[in-house]
Amino acid sequence: MNKLSLFAILAAATILGTGCSSTKGGAGMVGYDSNVKYGDAKAVETLTDAFGSTDLQSSAETLTQSLLQSRYIAGAAQPPKVRLRTVNNLTYEHIDTKAITDKIRIKLLKSGQVRFLADKANLGEVYDERNLTTTITDNKAIKLMTDADYIITGNVRAIKKASDDVKDVYYNISLELVNPQTGEIVWADEKEIRKVTSKSTVGW
């Protein structure tokens, strides 16, 4: 009887012990032991030579810094009103150029130095909203909505070359700040990116 009690106590202790030791962290997480992990969104990514997140981030960062230093933005008495126009993708790969300009817009808005008007593509939505909320839309109000001090346009270009051992990709992202009334280009800058891929001897 005593032995049986001892066994029972031992078994209970083992279960309790196992239970305690198997308690892992991960509260507030679902699938914490899966293969999916969160990474650093700002880390440099070099999985392929295609236009990637690092290129998007560094282009937006550099061009925003340059734009904020332009005297038409930094020296303006009031934050100028800017509208984003198309950035043409002149490369052979699919690049979401709006992602570049959207990122620049977010950074510029956070800086407080620039005001943005709705994109031309979204202007229809804004018109609809105005028609819903106002019965009489006078010309002056429309003028406020449509008159931008500057527009931002640009191009993304790529040059690719490859030899037996090396593949070279060059990206050039250029932006311009244009006064739509005069057509004058008041600021322009570019970001250049070069990516070199060495082909392994085994194959790639």
Place this chain on the structure above:
Amino acid sequence: MPITKTVLRLCAAAAALALIAGCASKVDIIGEERVEINKHKSFQEGAFLKVMAELENDDNDETEGFVYQIEWYDKNGILKDSTPWKPITIHKNQKVQIVEMTNVPDVVDYKIIVSVPEK
């Protein structure tokens, strides 16, 4: 009189140490220290803080590829923003100057972080 001189020297040494410590806290090298940050300084550009740093690869044989990031702090020492990690290559025995400017106002301090991969 000699006591005054000694006190002055001690003060100067303490100030120099504080300066070095202050500079050191603005720089962090992760991984192998195969590159050096020779000097760095900041200045105000309008509403924004601008940082210039000189990085050096003093190795005669190896080109170094690494990444760097700059963290921007407000007057309370709170992290306001950081640049994305940016790749940079310095050829052997070369120096490179990097210039970065914050995009958000009210930044008064910075930290340069350099991450060098293992070879």
